[in-house]
Amino acid sequence: MSVERETDQAADQTGRTDQAEPDERLRRGQARLAEITGRSGAEVMAALGEVAPDFARYIFEFGYGDVYSRPGLELRTRMLATVAGLVCLGHAARELHVHIGSALNVGATREEVVEVIMQMALYAGFPAALDALMIAKKVFAERGLAPPEG
CATH class of the missing domain: 1.20.1290.10 (AhpD-like)
Incomplete structure (x- = not known):
């Protein structure tokens, strides 16, 4: 099976690919965080901005955009x-x-x-x-x- 076909099948099962655009993942993560906490997360971005701005982005993209957005658990x-x-x-x-x-x-x-x-x-x-x-x-x-x- 080709890599492209495997990727297409993975996308069919999860609704998205592992290659989602970073900005899409960030937006999805920010939206999920707001849904969960009732806040935008801007304070997290600001607090980490001077120290590790990439870390804040990882929290949104991976934590909230990928993991908390997965199907399977409410x-x-x-x-x-x-x-x-x-x-x-x-x-x-x-x-x-x-x-x-x-x-x-x-x-x-x-x-x-x-x-x-x-x-x-x-x-x-x-x-x-x-x-x-x-x-x-x-x-x-x-x-x-x-x-x-x-």
Whole structure:
């Protein structure tokens, strides 16, 4: 099978080729980020602009334009998986804060976020889960999400 035919078949299965125009990937990534976070991402570009402008572009193109835009999982599921991964890292408080908020933005509930974090205590340890629960508590308070009655 020729390389061109393999590429065409890959495009048919995913809806795009691996050779997508960089500007298209950037636009797709910026749109997906805005959908998830409710922000344009301009602050990310500006913050990294003086240090590593290419890194910001990689975040948009690869992270949001390619990975978060893939078919197969709805955004709510992707964001809950992201929260779980960040809890397991145990050293990504800023990202965890952003992604807990993003999970809520795309339909995850307060209870689902808490359950995902508690589940990660088995794999990341209780200290990582406890730290993540404290971050979640801040996010919930910022959004006026009251704790469950009980």
